[in-house]
Amino acid sequence: xxxxxxxxxxxxxxxxFVQQDAEELEDxxxxxxxxxxxxxxxxxxxxxxxxxxxLELKHPAFRDELKANPALAVKKLKKxxxxxxxxxxxxxxxxxxxxxxLFM
Numbered sequence: 001x002x003x004x005x006x007x008x009x010x011x012x013x014x015x016x017f018v019q020q021d022a023e024e025l026e027d028x029x030x031x032x033x034x035x036x037x038x039x040x041x042x043x044x045x046x047x048x049x050x051x052x053x054x055l056e057l058k059h060p061a062f063r064d065e066l067k068a069n070p071a072l073a074v075k076k077l078k079k080x081x082x083x084x085x086x087x088x089x090x091x092x093x094x095x096x097x098x099x100x101x102l103f104m
Contacts, residue, residue, distance in 0.1 A: 003054035007087035010047030011094060014040045019098055037098040044095035051088030055081060 022036035055062045058081065065073035077085055 003050050003057070004083055004087065007047045007051035007054060007084065007091065010043050010050065011087055011091045014043035014047065015094065018043060019094070022098070040098045041095045044091045044098070046091075048088050048091035048095065051084050051091060054084040055088065 018036055018040040022033045022040060025033040025036065052063050052066075055077070058078075059065075059073075059076055062073060062076075065076075074085075
């Protein structure tokens with residue numbers, strides 16, 4: 001439960017209090033907005049990592065399997081894994097969305 005709360009919490013916090021502020025600042029203060037997007041990316045990836053840790057509790061080595069063969073790794077997930085999978089994917093996708101010129 002704590003890992004799921006951390007995965008969702010970091011993702012939601014990053015969007016609500018970091019990414020949105022960065023978007024509002026973009027036209028007025030691009031350097032600060034860029035720094036805030038970098039911070040948002042770190043928070044999103046932290047949420048993603050908590051989600052992956054949660055998935056590995058029931059599916060050991062899930063992260064390695066996901067890198068090797070994503071389709072096969074995801075097929076192993078069950079209905080009860082959906083919250084972890086959702087927050088993991090959302091954190092990962094959000095990190096990509098704010099990365100513009102930042103690499104993963």
